[in-house]
Amino acid sequence: MTTLPTSTTKKLGLVIDLDTCVGCHACVISCKGWNTENYGAPLADTDAYGSDPSGTFLNRVHSFEVQPEQGTAQLVHFPKSCLHCEDAPCVTVCPTGASYKRVEDGIVLVNESDCIGCGLCAWACPYGAREMDAVEKVMKKCTLCVDRIYNENLPEEDREPACVRTCPAGARHFGNFSDPESNVSKLTAERGGIDLMPEQGTKPVNKYLPPRPKDTLSEGAGDIDILAPYLEPVAQETKGFLGWLDKTLENL
Amino acid sequence: MHPAPSVIFFTVFSGVGFGLLIFLGLGLPAVTGLNAFAFFVIAYLCAVGGLVSSTFHLGHPERALKAFKQWRSSWLSREGVCAVIALMVMALYGAGLVFFETRWVALGLIGALFSLLTVFTTSMIYAQLKTIPRWNSPLTPLMFLSFSLAGGALLAGQITTATVLVLLAAIVQVVLWMIGDGALANSGTNLATATGLGTNGNVRAFEPPHTGTNYLLKEFAFVVGRKHSMKLRLIAIALFAVIPLLLLLLAPFSHWLAVLALISHLGGAFASRWLFFAEAEHVVGLYYGKR
Numbered sequence: 001m002t003t004l005p006t007s008t009t010k011k012l013g014l015v016i017d018l019d020t021c022v023g024c025h026a027c028v029i030s031c032k033g034w035n036t037e038n039y040g041a042p043l044a045d046t047d048a049y050g051s052d053p054s055g056t057f058l059n060r061v062h063s064f065e066v067q068p069e070q071g072t073a074q075l076v077h078f079p080k081s082c083l084h085c086e087d088a089p090c091v092t093v094c095p096t097g098a099s100y101k102r103v104e105d106g107i108v109l110v111n112e113s114d115c116i117g118c119g120l121c122a123w124a125c126p127y128g129a130r131e132m133d134a135v136e137k138v139m140k141k142c143t144l145c146v147d148r149i150y151n152e153n154l155p156e157e158d159r160e161p162a163c164v165r166t167c168p169a170g171a172r173h174f175g176n177f178s179d180p181e182s183n184v185s186k187l188t189a190e191r192g193g194i195d196l197m198p199e200q201g202t203k204p205v206n207k208y209l210p211p212r213p214k215d216t217l218s219e220g221a222g223d224i225d226i227l228a229p230y231l232e233p234v235a236q237e238t239k240g241f242l243g244w245l246d247k248t249l250e251n252l
Numbered sequence: 253m254h255p256a257p258s259v260i261f262f263t264v265f266s267g268v269g270f271g272l273l274i275f276l277g278l279g280l281p282a283v284t285g286l287n288a289f290a291f292f293v294i295a296y297l298c299a300v301g302g303l304v305s306s307t308f309h310l311g312h313p314e315r316a317l318k319a320f321k322q323w324r325s326s327w328l329s330r331e332g333v334c335a336v337i338a339l340m341v342m343a344l345y346g347a348g349l350v351f352f353e354t355r356w357v358a359l360g361l362i363g364a365l366f367s368l369l370t371v372f373t374t375s376m377i378y379a380q381l382k383t384i385p386r387w388n389s390p391l392t393p394l395m396f397l398s399f400s401l402a403g404g405a406l407l408a409g410q411i412t413t414a415t416v417l418v419l420l421a422a423i424v425q426v427v428l429w430m431i432g433d434g435a436l437a438n439s440g441t442n443l444a445t446a447t448g449l450g451t452n453g454n455v456r457a458f459e460p461p462h463t464g465t466n467y468l469l470k471e472f473a474f475v476v477g478r479k480h481s482m483k484l485r486l487i488a489i490a491l492f493a494v495i496p497l498l499l500l501l502l503a504p505f506s507h508w509l510a511v512l513a514l515i516s517h518l519g520g521a522f523a524s525r526w527l528f529f530a531e532a533e534h535v536v537g538l539y540y541g542k543r
Contacts, residue, residue, distance in 0.1 A: 018449075057466070062539055066454070069453065093377075094326055095322050127539075132467050201382070
């Protein structure tokens, strides 16, 4: 059935910290790697070494410039993948039932053997989270690494989505939003996590933490950093032969 | 949106085909025997030809039968179900007219109703999408229905009805263009809400996630120049409305001019449908700074 479940037991999803993301694209690569080598149709590249390379990705990092009315512009790196919406429009439009939202954890998945590749779900998604694979001709999307998070063959620390596991900056967090005590719920509450395009009525599960205001470096120019004493030169005056040589050469 | 030829061909031809089936179902014209056979062949060629062409844009057309399953939630599935019911009922009704010279009235009415529902469900596939504000309007089903009925009336030789319906289609089309031009701006979705960064300042797309192209850009970021779109709109409305109306009003009883009117109308309908797709702005384009 492609009708949505009225409620899900868990609400698994991601918190993406726009303050911390450095835009290294490591999550893009680890996602492509894991999802090409494991569950489902591989993520194809076409004309990879030619003049018009194109490929399927489930996670992409945009960069935006934010110019406040006063002050310097801020560059924000913006990773975007499926937000596993509670009111997922991509699920209800599917004519075959290939797209579905799981009752147990709220993950939105595609049953690739039922997908006719009509593309309507990608049309219905405002976030561009679904991409039709050019080779397999089926719709691909983030699975929240459903083949990692429950995989008991993996060490426990690896049982989280590949993008979260790989992020060197710690900008991505994985957890259960229906538990108010979970890491992701707390982070969202503390940092004022937001929904993307709330007016579209999709009720996304994934939350984005807004970047903090930029440091005002020019204002603090006169202050001495508390670490400054540790940075002072250790050698005060040269002694011994080198000291004599230094002085002699100076006097010449 | 990328204007895929298969989908344009499908929506125009199946629209006209089902439009003709609606009129035949209502007994307009009240034909039997060989005449009825000719009308039904034309209607089925258009309707089924359109449906078959729509499967060309599928990634896996061999799985198309699975698409009948989700009629409870999916407009695309409902379209498939309605089309099959309409075609089967109208085939029975047509057999009555052609082989038994009898008109089973109830069957014709049911067939006409499901033909109408097929066109309506097709239009709802587009009208339901909040992601494309230009389409997300009750005018979209009105436009599809008025074009289908106008084309059907022309094919059925219902001159007076056709005149009224072509005029109606032209009015709906112009209003849809006018309202559609402001639809994205009025939808409340912009780069600020898309990124949630609006409170910090003015947001601008700085760098896309990749140097090449991708599925999203090919499918959703198609842009028509304003100049071109204005010209195409004028060409479309001249072809689908002005020329046919003039021909019908000047010489209502000439068969040849009626055929000319029909050809002109279809040409204009193609231009209009091409614009329907090409001008539609999907909100995902915002992330790429394409709006």
